[in-house]
Amino acid sequence: MKWMTVFSLTWVAVMSWAAGTLTPVSSTDQLPQITDHVVHVVINNGFAMTTVEQVFVNPNDKPIEALYTVPVPQSAALSEMSILLGDLELQGEVLPRDEAERVYQEEKNQGNEAGLATKEAFDTFAFRVTPVPAQGQSRFRYVYYQPIQIDTSVGRYVYPLQEGGTDKAAVDFWTRNTAVNGRFEFDLTLKSAWPISAIRLPGVSDAVLSQNNGQHQVTIQRTEMDLTNDIVVYYQLAENLPGRVELMAYRPDDQTDGTFMLILTPGLDLKPLNNGANYVFVLDYSGSMDSKIAALQQGVQQALGQMNADDQFRIIHFGSSAVEWAGWTQATLENVQQISNKMAKAGRLGGTNLYNGLQAGLQRLDDDRATSLILITDGVANEGLVNPRDFHDLMRQYDLRVFGFLMGNNTNWPLMRAIANASGGFYAGVSNADDIIGQVLLAKSKITHEALHDAQLSIKGVNTYGVNKDFLGKIYRGQQLVFFGRYTKPGRAKLELHATLSGADKTYQCAFDFPEIDTDHPELERLWALASIEHAADMAHAGLLEATEADDVARSLGLTYQLVTDQTSMVVMRDEQFSAHGIERRNRDRIALERQAQTDRSQQPIITRRVDQDQPMFDRSAPSIGGGALDPWYVLLASLALAAAWFGTRTKS
Incomplete structure (x- = not known):
């Protein structure tokens, strides 16, 4: 995250930086100072709500406009930006991007309090506030929602702070200050219908953990802190919990279509791969x-x-071009030592031609042996073919397991998602604050166990639409599946999952009711809208939808459900100014509805959302993390996390 002093609305490229205040190297103005940085997180079964409130001080003798940017968390739905003036809260409304920027500029030119939230490319949210008074302070707040998936019975929440190291131009352009000269607070409330056996914050020694009425609390309070490292919270569910189906729905009345979040936690008989494999x-x-x-x-x-x-293994390294270090090589001690010596002498290879690297890795595959491709990158594709459709077309030609690991923040989630979708693969981020166990849970058992193939989901008996997934491809051990969709009327539904396992057809099914009225989770509408926007982008990347149509989806759903997207932005100003501009207060009304539901939920006991108790969809327990000997994937993924952490230390120093 970062702050930048801006004296005209010249739309400079928003750079990816760590948390802190920023000003151009050429500027003679003092950096804005952060005096409070307070984060409140509520994880409510299947999704998280993150609220960030910050106070900053302008030490200059003139008012300034400030720019504050944050790395975009994966699948984050930015729903609120507010400027806080004492007891008065100025809330934002989402408009088409050009219109929001025009209105903000007009308010700024008139000297009125105003704010603007935009999405820059795939990796940055940018917030502008004007005016920050001379020798005065300003307070603002933003809120985003994101789905939280359980993997091998472990949940993982990341609050991103560290910059990804992928933009050298930012280093040359900005001067930064990462210090909080006052209060830093991180408060997380965990609400789970399933028992929690452990909570862990790697690298954090001063976190206070508590439990009350089934809710778990994590609190970190500090002064004079640097905003240079992510905060990662792991929570582990109890062992031997059943494979299950959970449903969260929102339907405010009998005249409105409902919205649902369907969560499948499979309990499957996926056996270890004990025969020789290729990597x-x-x-x-x-x-x-x-x-x-x-x-x-x-x-x-x-x-x-x-x-x-x-x-057997092959190793490809790539930069501007791809180089094969080793063809198919038997994993003998002698061969491994030779390759290790060669790796130690390798130099850097310039830019990032990711397509060329993947293309080289896909050559000379052995159809008679199970093959996994492990892709490790920290950047975006900036040389060679960079269109996600090209990656989709490439990966569709091959039947193999692809496991992608994105190191650090500001990484290209949409491109990695296109690669994974086309191959039926799996991808995960590696934060600077991750530790061994988190990364093992994300990949180890998926690489070393069987997977379901050709998986496809269907819902019968209730008219559903707008489901973000139906064909799933592969399902790996420990993988939880999350679906968003709409339904027109309540009723009894039959859920079926069809797949193949070791060449045999498999069908898993259950029946449950979609509710007539359920007002507990209005936030689901925004999460569904974001999932639909991402799905449209994925369709465009695959060549199944025109890019202009995907943009239309982002614009339409962004306006209807008040989300900041590539096509929409949020403008903040006083109530009377919204009236003067003739802007409807859609977001104000939606926020009021969500806040009331959140207040109501906070006063109620946690309830299970499982819907397949009477007819279980799976006959086995959901897998959980286990013990056993240290294997190569345990070591590899531990080192990825250590690499990211080491990079964070280097950046800080």
């Missing part, structure tokens, strides 16, 4: 990886050293 490592050696390479190399070397003797 292709595709490693990003571009310039932005420079400070992460040493730890990355060590992890890959140790992973190779602990492979089974009948395993």
Whole structure:
């Protein structure tokens, strides 16, 4: 996150930086100071609400306009921006992007209090506030929602603070101040219908954990803190919980279509892959990886050293071009040592031609052996083919498992999602604050166990539409499936999951009711809208929808459900100014509805949302993390987390 002093509305490229105040290197003005940074998080079964409130001080003798940016968390629905003037809250409304910017400029030119929230590319939310009074302070707040998925019975929440290291231009352009010269507070409330066995915050020694009425609380309070490292919260569910289906729905009356969030936590008989397998490592050696390479190399070397003797591997590293370090190589001690020596001498390879790296990794596959491709990168594709459709077309040609790992923040989630969707693969982020267990849970058992293939979901008996997924491709061990959709009328529905396992057809099914009235979770409408926007973008990346149509979806749903998207922005000003501009107060009314529901939920006990108790969809427990010997994937993913953490230390110093 960062602050920048701006004296004209010249739309400079918003750079990806760590949390803190920013000003151009050429500026003679003093940096705005952060005096309070307060984060409140509520995880309510399937989704999280994050509220950030910040106070900053302008030490200059003239008013300024300030720009504050944050890394976009994965699938985050930005729904609120407010400027707080004592007891008065100025709330924002979402408009088409050009109109929001025009209105903000008019208010700024008149000297009125105003704010603007925009989405810049795929990785940054930007907030502008004007005017910040001379020698005075300003307070503002923003809120976003995001789905939280359980993986191998572990949930993971990330509050991103650290910059991703992918934008050298930002380093050259900005001067930054990452200090909080006052209060820093991080408060997380965890509400789960399923028992929690452990909570962990890697690298945090001063977190206070408490429990009351089934709710778990995590609190961090500090003074004079640097905003340079992410905060990661893991929570582990109790073992031997059933595979299950959960439904959260919102339908305010019998005349309105309902919205639902369907969560499948499979309990499947996916056996370990004990025969020899093939592994292709595709490693990003571009310039932005420079400070992460040493730890990355060590992890890959140790992973190779602990492979089974009948395993085979290839290693591709790429930057501006791709280089094969090793063709198919038996994982003998001698071969591993030779490759390790070669890796240690490798240099950086310039830009990031991700397509070329993947293309090289997909050559000379053995159809008779199970093959997994492990892609590790921290940046965005900036050389060669960069259109997601090209990646989709490439990956659709091959039947193999793809596991993508994005190191740090400000990474290209949409592109990695396109790669994973096309291949039926799995992807995850690696934060600077992650630790071994978190990354093991994301990938280890998926690489080393069977997977369901050709998975497809259907809902019968109730008219549903706008479901963000139906064809799933592969389903891996420990993977939780989350679906958003709409339904027209209540009633009894039959849910079916069709797939193949080891060549045999499998069907899993259950029946449950979609409610006639349910007012508990109005936030689901925004989450569904964002999922639909992402789905439209994925369709465009796959060539199944025109890019202009995907933009229309983002614009229409962004306006209807008041979300900041690539096509919409949020403008903040006084109530009378909204009236003067003839702007309807859609978001004000939606916020009031959501806040009332949140207040009501806070006074109620946590209830289970499971709907398949009478007819369980799965006959086994959901998998959980287990013990066992250290294997190569454990070591590799531990090292990825260490690499990211080491990079964070280097950046801070």
